[in-house]
Amino acid sequence: MSETQKSMNPSRQFDELPDAPPKRKIRLSWAGKIGIAVLVFWAIMVVIGPSIAPYHEAEFLEESLFIVPGSDEKYPDTDFQPPSRIVLLGSDYMGRDTLSRILFGARTTIGISFIATILAYLIGVTLGIAAAVGYRFEYRGFTIIELDTVLSRLNDALLSIPSIMLGLVMIAALGSTIPLLIFLTGIIYAASVFRIARSLGQEVMVSDFVEAARVRGEGLWWIITREILPNVAMPLATDFGLRFVWVILFISALSFLGLGVQPPMSDWGSMVKENLPGLIYGSVAPLIPSLAIATLTISVNMIVDDISAQTGGKLAKRMIS
């Protein structure tokens, strides 16, 4: 509107003022940016890692590789070798290339954890939202029991068993295969996802706009997909990051105990365990996989912290549970 028009239309002079400036977009701090860089690096390694690895994960290095020119030793040690031009990150307790095992292991560790986390989310969110919408089993107009009560008590029971114990018992009984590992981890972590999805869903369920949809006569499916899910998606996505980290640590812990990924496949958790004796010889072999786990989990944490710091403290608090 030009200046002249403004003065000609005095009633428009004091327009309604907007309540607050529009919400800021999420801007990551340097910590978040570093986190993303590390995460992207590992994501690339998952894809191309095995093809750029100098050796196969199960390949024993030839002794001839380690013969120092001019030396007369025909059969040098191949295990726990320090980093050199032949083995960039040294070799492990059986004389395999640590770098190659890390690159192959990235696919196993991150892949299994990622699929398991997705499984946990599929189960947890579906049941959590189902509990949140407050479906009741009724008989002649009186509530017999609420779906929420049934699901929540089952969930409490699952949560009360220490997850590592549950994992150990199940694997001991059924044997360690990768599908079982994924399934088990998915179930165990679905319990905590359920709690978050349920509490987020309940909060949205009692909001006025859901009530408005109910008064309009909308069905449950519409309310869940159009009103609730879009409003819980962002906090759940942030939580996904954290949960993913815990799943990595859980799988690594199982592998460390020898019950996770079985040899000769490499996996970061079992690599730490296998190479522990190397610490006595000052070998870097157990440190490299530890470092890999640390960089991945810390980077995801940094991203999550950054996002939740900007979307309000409530989210961060809830995720601690």
Added chain:
Amino acid sequence: MSILLEVDDLKISARKDDDSLLPIVKGVSFKVARGEVVALIGESGSGKTTIALSALGYTKPGLEFDGGEVRLEGEDVITMRSDHLRSLRGQRVAYLAQSAAATFNPALTIGEQVTESSVLHGILSKEQAHERAKVLYQALELPDPERLGRRYPHQVSGGQLQRLMAAMALCGKPDLLVLDEPTTALDVTTQIEVLKSFKSVIKQEGSSAIYVTHDLSVVAQIADHIVVLYAGEVQEYGTAEQIVSHPTHDYTRRLMHAVRPPPAAGQGDKTSSEHKRQAPALEVRNITAGYGRKRDGTTMVTVLRSVNVSIERGQSIGVIGESGCGKSTLARVVAGLLPPTEGEVLLDGQELNPALAQRSRNELQKVQFVFQMADTALNPKQRIDRILGRPLEFYLGLKGKEKRQRVGELLEMVELPPEFAGRYPEELSGGQKQRVNLARALAASPEVLLCDEVISALDSIVGANVIDLLRRLRQQTGVSFVFISHDLSTVASFADEIVVLYAGRVVEKGSTDRVLSPPYHPYTRLLISSVPELRVGWLEEAMQTQEAQAGIDRLVTLTEIGCPFFDRCPLAIKDTCDQEAPPIRDLGEGHLISCHRPESEFLH
């Protein structure tokens, strides 16, 4: 008088995403003398809270000081070091937030919380602080000052809690109080109770205050000087008397214009009979409803008792009463959100199914509900065209181009530009959101619109615009309105019939003219006399009336027997009113009053 606080060319800006600064407060100057109350008045977004907070050397996150000075006794608080600021806040300058309910910690006793800051700052010892608190409780006319400190926040009423917040702020004898809309969310009766004690305690303590509000008639009661703000700039600055009686600036006049006149006969609309049909559009018969359904079908808390209301087509009916009187419960019963234990709801002479889930889509379409808070009633993840398009699609089966066209028409109807279809709710102001909220209800082409406190959360100018819009829509569409509000002057300017609810019972009912002119039910009289008038000195007069002395500072209590208004009524007859249900007296032309007193003894 010596100057306590001096705000000098204050500038505050918000930092945007691209790091550029957006000015919020643009060079504001005013002074607060000792013992004086200065009011900052303006709409939401005018920067009044931002300016008030600068007296504590504080800005909200995302904002920063951009120039000017705020001097407390000559010392600039903006550049003050943080450890100095800490001793300033709560000790020399105290802040009272809008909502007492959100300020008090429910797990600690009132006494602990009132004395906490002065003990923490080391001004008083624990014993001294508790003694001081008792003096303040007395000054604020709170009941039982000796033992009040040992109670918990949920054990006192909302108005008392609001006053306790003042005690909390005053405990450390601050030089300056900053009050941020302390009466805005309250009922009229609670508002004058709180205003009165704030005024007297400020005088008694001799402290200065900055009072932030959008309500000019409240300000007229309490302020010495008024600063009128718009968009971060001072529009007018003068004494309360001068601003209220002789405003010079256009914007001040607009604010004055938005203050609705005190409720009186002759303000209501008349129903045109062109839309009238045989049966009333909506009839509520003998409704009894409550919460916490028990096995035998009755409820734990019964809110509504035998309520009868009927609305003709095109008519608008105002439902008034304080919070806790069952106004919203009535709307929820009609909408089907709360099935009643007894009675029925008739639409066009046809009985409606009590529960929402069993109603047909056609029945649902005819009754639409407009929620109180537009902020929470619109899904933040849906664009306006989705929000308005859904009822069109759901009830009327409109799709594609037809739907888009209708969305455009609806936006036009509520006086919003068509581009708004592509926006999200958070990009709209409060008043604009309320318009979208209304448009969504209208999209269904309803016959009855239930408006639950639709303008209570809006400030006066925006609220007045929405009322004008409602009035126009009513003439255009012939929709019947059920208009629920605790604000009698709003209802008086809009409704042609008024139902006065008290503790779930209809105490008076009739045309707006009849209800707002004598004879009155004592409760109606109390409500009418509690609406602040836009003149200095009204508060003192209002507190002298007998109904105010009997009825202010009491809670609405739901009773099983007798007249629930008994304990607040200046005309109550002992052993009758508290024992027997009052008879309904018909004063002709559909004017009903439920009272034991005969017509000749009603208040005039």
